[in-house]
Amino acid sequence: MAITLSERAAERVQKFLAQRGKGIGLRLGVRTSGCSGMAYTLEFVDETLPEDISFVSYGVTVLIDPKSLTFLEGTELDFVREGLNEGFQFNNPNVKNSCGCGESFNV
Amino acid sequence: MALLHIAEPGLCADPHQHRLAIGIDLGTTNSLVATVRSGSASVLEDEAGRTLLPSVVRYVQQDGIPEVGLEAQLHQTDDPHNTIASVKRFMGRGLKDVPGASSKPYRFVDTPGMVRIETRAGIKSPVEVSAEILKVLRSRAEASLGGELTGAVITVPAYFDDAQRQATKDAARLAGLNVLRLLNEPTAAAIAYGLDNTSQGTFCIYDLGGGTFDVSILRLSQGIFEVVATNGDSALGGDDFDECIYRWIVEQCAIADVTVMDARLLLSLARKAKETLTDQDEARIGASLSCGTVIDLSLGAETFFALSAGLIGKTMSPIRKALRDAGLGIEDIDGVVLVGGSTRMRHVRTAVADYFKREPLTNLDPDKVVALGAAMQANLLVGNHKTDDWLLLDVIPLSLGLETMGGLVEKVIPRNATIPVARAQEFTTFKDGQTAISVHVVQGERELVSDCRSLARFELRGIPPMVAGAARIRVAFQVDADGLLSVSAHEQTSGVQATIEVKPSYGLGDDEIARMLQDSFTHAQNDMDARNLREQRVDGLRLLEAAQAALDQDGGQLLSDTERATIDRAMETLRVLLTGQDHIAIKRAADSLNRATAKFAARRMDASIQRALTGQRLDALEV
Numbered sequence: 001m002a003i004t005l006s007e008r009a010a011e012r013v014q015k016f017l018a019q020r021g022k023g024i025g026l027r028l029g030v031r032t033s034g035c036s037g038m039a040y041t042l043e044f045v046d047e048t049l050p051e052d053i054s055f056v057s058y059g060v061t062v063l064i065d066p067k068s069l070t071f072l073e074g075t076e077l078d079f080v081r082e083g084l085n086e087g088f089q090f091n092n093p094n095v096k097n098s099c100g101c102g103e104s105f106n107v
Numbered sequence: 108m109a110l111l112h113i114a115e116p117g118l119c120a121d122p123h124q125h126r127l128a129i130g131i132d133l134g135t136t137n138s139l140v141a142t143v144r145s146g147s148a149s150v151l152e153d154e155a156g157r158t159l160l161p162s163v164v165r166y167v168q169q170d171g172i173p174e175v176g177l178e179a180q181l182h183q184t185d186d187p188h189n190t191i192a193s194v195k196r197f198m199g200r201g202l203k204d205v206p207g208a209s210s211k212p213y214r215f216v217d218t219p220g221m222v223r224i225e226t227r228a229g230i231k232s233p234v235e236v237s238a239e240i241l242k243v244l245r246s247r248a249e250a251s252l253g254g255e256l257t258g259a260v261i262t263v264p265a266y267f268d269d270a271q272r273q274a275t276k277d278a279a280r281l282a283g284l285n286v287l288r289l290l291n292e293p294t295a296a297a298i299a300y301g302l303d304n305t306s307q308g309t310f311c312i313y314d315l316g317g318g319t320f321d322v323s324i325l326r327l328s329q330g331i332f333e334v335v336a337t338n339g340d341s342a343l344g345g346d347d348f349d350e351c352i353y354r355w356i357v358e359q360c361a362i363a364d365v366t367v368m369d370a371r372l373l374l375s376l377a378r379k380a381k382e383t384l385t386d387q388d389e390a391r392i393g394a395s396l397s398c399g400t401v402i403d404l405s406l407g408a409e410t411f412f413a414l415s416a417g418l419i420g421k422t423m424s425p426i427r428k429a430l431r432d433a434g435l436g437i438e439d440i441d442g443v444v445l446v447g448g449s450t451r452m453r454h455v456r457t458a459v460a461d462y463f464k465r466e467p468l469t470n471l472d473p474d475k476v477v478a479l480g481a482a483m484q485a486n487l488l489v490g491n492h493k494t495d496d497w498l499l500l501d502v503i504p505l506s507l508g509l510e511t512m513g514g515l516v517e518k519v520i521p522r523n524a525t526i527p528v529a530r531a532q533e534f535t536t537f538k539d540g541q542t543a544i545s546v547h548v549v550q551g552e553r554e555l556v557s558d559c560r561s562l563a564r565f566e567l568r569g570i571p572p573m574v575a576g577a578a579r580i581r582v583a584f585q586v587d588a589d590g591l592l593s594v595s596a597h598e599q600t601s602g603v604q605a606t607i608e609v610k611p612s613y614g615l616g617d618d619e620i621a622r623m624l625q626d627s628f629t630h631a632q633n634d635m636d637a638r639n640l641r642e643q644r645v646d647g648l649r650l651l652e653a654a655q656a657a658l659d660q661d662g663g664q665l666l667s668d669t670e671r672a673t674i675d676r677a678m679e680t681l682r683v684l685l686t687g688q689d690h691i692a693i694k695r696a697a698d699s700l701n702r703a704t705a706k707f708a709a710r711r712m713d714a715s716i717q718r719a720l721t722g723q724r725l726d727a728l729e730v
Contacts, residue, residue: 012145016113019147026113043114044146080110084154084251087110087144 003028003055003062003072009079009088010058020044025054025061028077028090030068038071038105040090110253113145126257126489128287129248130295130481133237133261133275135195136317136344138162139475140244141482142252148299148479148486150472151251159474160247164239165190166228173228175243184371187212189226193318194240196341197222197233198278199271206341221274234278241282258287260485262477265291265323265334269591287488288588293323294332295480296446300468303330308441311429313459313467315422316447318344322425324433324440336432338425343418345381345449351415352377352406356392360402369396384408385451412454419458426462443467448474503528507584507592510547510556512537513641519584522552531583537649539656540572544580546596548607553626554634555641567596569603575649640690647685647697654678654704657711665710677703 005013005026017023029041045063048054052063064072075092095105130148132139137159141150150158157177165179166189173179183190191213197205202217214225223230241261248256261284263275272289279286293312297303302310307328314321321339325332353374357365365373376392383390384406392404430436443463449455450473459467471479503526508518511534520530536544545566551559570578579599586592595606654674662671681696 013113016145016147027116040111041114042111043116046116082110082253084152084247085110085253086251087112087253089110 002074003057003064003069004076005057005060005062006076006078007058009077010060012079012088013060017044022046024048025063026077027063028068028072028075029065030071040105042077042088115146127248127252127254128257128482128485128489129244129252129259130290130478130483130485131241131244131259131261131284132292132295132475132478132481133195133240133263133278134162134316134477135193135319136162137474138240138244139478140248141475141478142248143482143486148482150475150478151247153247160240160243161192162195162240163190163192164194164236166226166231169228173239175239184367188214189228191224191226191231191236194233194236197224198237199268199274200233221270234274234281237275237278238281241279241284245282245284256284257489258285258485260287260290260295260481260488262292262295262481263289264321265293265337266321266339273591287485290481290484291323291332291334292321292446292477293325293334293337293444295477295484296444297325297327297332297480298483299471299476299480300442300444302327302442302444303332305441309335309433309435309439310442310444311426311440311463312444312446313422313426313450314339314446315449315455316344317449318342318346320344320422320425322422322429324429324435335435336429338429338432340421340425343421345447347418348381348415348449348452349374349377351418352380352411355406355410355414356402356404359404360400362396362398362400366397369398372396373402380406381411381452384411385453408453415454419455422455423458423462437463440465444476445469445473446476503586505550505560506552507548507550507562507586508559509582509594510545510549513645514556515638515641515645516549516551516554516556516559519582520586524586526586527588529583529585531581534580534582535576536570536573536578536580537575538652539575541575541578542570542572543568544570544596546582546594546605546607548584548592548594553630554638558626558630558634562592563594563607565594565596565605565607567598567603567605569601570598571601573600636690640688640693643690643693643697644685647681647693650697650700651678651681651685654700657704657707661711661714662707665714666707670707674700674703674707 013026023044023046025045027041027043027045029043030038031041045061048063049065051065053066053069055062055064071094072090072092073094075090078089078091080086080089092105128142130141139150139158139160141148152158153160160176161180163176163179163183165174165182165186167174174182179190180192183192199221201220202208202215202222205222208215208222216223216225216230221232221234223232224236245256259279261275261279263272267275275289276286292314296312296314297310302308305327310325310327312323312325314323319339319341320343321337323334324336326335353370356373356377372394376394380390380392388408390406392406393402395401440463443459443465445456445459445467450469456467456469503520503522503524506518506522507520508516511517517532519532520528534544543566545564547556547561548563549556549559550562553559567580570580580596581599582594582596584592584594591608593606593608595604597604655678658674666674677696677700681693681700684693684696687693
């Protein structure tokens with residue numbers, strides 16, 4: 001199993017990285033907080049950590065720490081538009097419940 | 108499902124903790140809103156994908172929501188009384204301050220402070236009209252960001268005075284926006300270009316909008332932008348270039364009289380032709396007018412450049428003036444930034460490049476650059492981008508202080524302090540039993556109050572009677588991020604307190620600031636002498652009063668007649684010199700009075716210890 005990006009998401013990430021002018025990829029993660037137990041994190045990466053596991057999807061390097069990977073296994077990161085709003089969305093097959101807004105979840 | 112954005116490493120916000128911040132360019136002709144998402148600033152679009160919101164408000168009904176933007180703009184000619192454009196020109200202005208008010212189609216109501224406009228929905232102030240524009244931008248932002256906004260940065264022209272700034276802030280509050288701060292438009296443009304990331308430099312911002320031209324000289328040092336000079340022409344912009352082409356068409360086709368409908372058609376064709384010529388060498392103009400005349404013309408880029416050369420020439424003199432005010436030459440300018448849609452015209456760019464002998468920065472969309480910079484600043488202010496790189500970008504143009512004894516200025520906040528800023532200083536009473544102090548707040552670089560600008564005056568009363576110098580009065584100056592000052596005085600032993608807010612009508616023009624600064628340099632020596640003289644006078648007076656009080660109290664018992672005569676003579680000498688101008692002589696006389704009274708002071712000390720000890724047992728005194 002792996003972590004993947006949708007083609008649209010990859011395009012966006014590459015655009016944002018180009019605008020930012022630095023960074024080697026995207027870091028996905030999970031941390032314990034939020035109203036339903038866990039929350040996603042999504043950050044630019046300037047340096048890799050020794051424990052990082054990396055995937056490449058549509059040319060974008062995705063880094064994730066092993067602990068987070070257990071909760072994110074099989075996740076696809078998509079970029080979606082809802083009305084005027086747009087942003088990234090985690091399609092995570094492990095999620096059992098999430099809070100109303102979807103910012104936090106549990107497995 | 109909430110949509111996420113990419114954060115800077117280690118700065119991912121907790122769920123529900125995203126702070127949504129926007130930047131708003133509230134323009135004379137058009138307004139925009141921008142935000143920072145996934146590390147980069149972008150302008151937000153409406154449902155139809157448009158970024159520019161024409162700054163036009165039309166009151167359609169007696170009550171209900173007015174039309175804002177394009178819909179309102181379409182009714183400018185058929186509903187002129189209720190369709191308000193360019194309201195920015197009226198912000199914080201009385202009727203007599205609005206140039207060309209009589210030629211406007213509005214029904215003005217001259218109310219004190221700010222002019223108002225009568226519409227079918229009642230009498231509206233410019234603040235209310237601006238708030239309607241801001242409301243539309245706010246709901247666009249909330250729809251785009253999917254949540255409530257933490258705050259907004261709104262841009263204002265660098266030359267806006269306090270009244271105009273306050274009006275802009277009020278409009279934002281009325282629109283339900285939390286104003287993080289007001290930011291000068293040229294500063295916002297410089298931020299958008301990342302000029303703040305360089306360590307220092309001097310930049311020229313050339314802003315040619317739809318109807319106004321502004322030029323600003325910014326100086327950046329240690330991450331702080333200072334507006335050194337501004338100039339411009341409030342009646343010069345892209346519309347004049349349209350007009351230029353329009354007149355050419357009328358002339359070429361020898362149209363005798365143009366109906367209102369035809370004029371509007373021709374103006375919009377002229378505008379299109381102008382836009383075509385930004386990247387093509389020729390524009391075709393074709394139309395059939397109501398009188399039956401058929402127009403089929405071709406306008407070459409060279410012809411257009413020649414037609415409008417005069418307009419570009421008109422932008423050069425404000426640049427020269429701004430440079431002269433700043434005391435700079437073109438060789439001192441480290442970068443030129445183009446702002447405003449009209450700077451897309453090729454011959455504008457060429458003219459600016461020729462004048463400054465360098466290529467201007469043009470890679471950002473000149474219509475959006477101010478909003479983008481404001482969004483970056485807003486993002487920073489809500490704490491989404493924690494960095495020490497830059498945070499404070501505006502400074503106090505002139506020192507703020509208060510009057511002390513002898514008409515001297517004690518500076519509390521020095522010039523160029525970054526805002527927001529709060530400083531406090533302790534003061535005390537000058538006379539025994541003094542129960543009130545007058546706090547006189549002044550602005551300026553000079554040493555004497557009479558040479559500075561008076562901002563406000565208030566009294567702190569109810570200080571309990573104490574000997575001179577025993578009271579502890581803490582005076583605190585606070586300047587918020589928009590440059591508005593509040594001063595409070597607090598007597599610490601009794602807790603009495605008084606506060607004043609300096610009203611917005613006290614704004615200073617840039618010219619005035621420059622003049623006051625210049626004066627402080629040229630008068631530096633005189634000022635120091637004057638300060639010395641007044642300080643010596645205050646010291647001398649205090650000494651005389653103290654000596655007199657002591658003599659009255661126990662001069663009789665402790666002094667011989669000769670000793671008394673010596674002191675009297677020294678006091679008389681000082682008293683005479685105090686009325687003169689020689690601060691060194693006053694100092695000498697004060698010193699000799701001090702020496703003359705030294706023995707007397709020592710005896711008074713002994714006597715008072717004696718009195719204190721009389722009747723006490725030794726063991727009771729041991730500590």
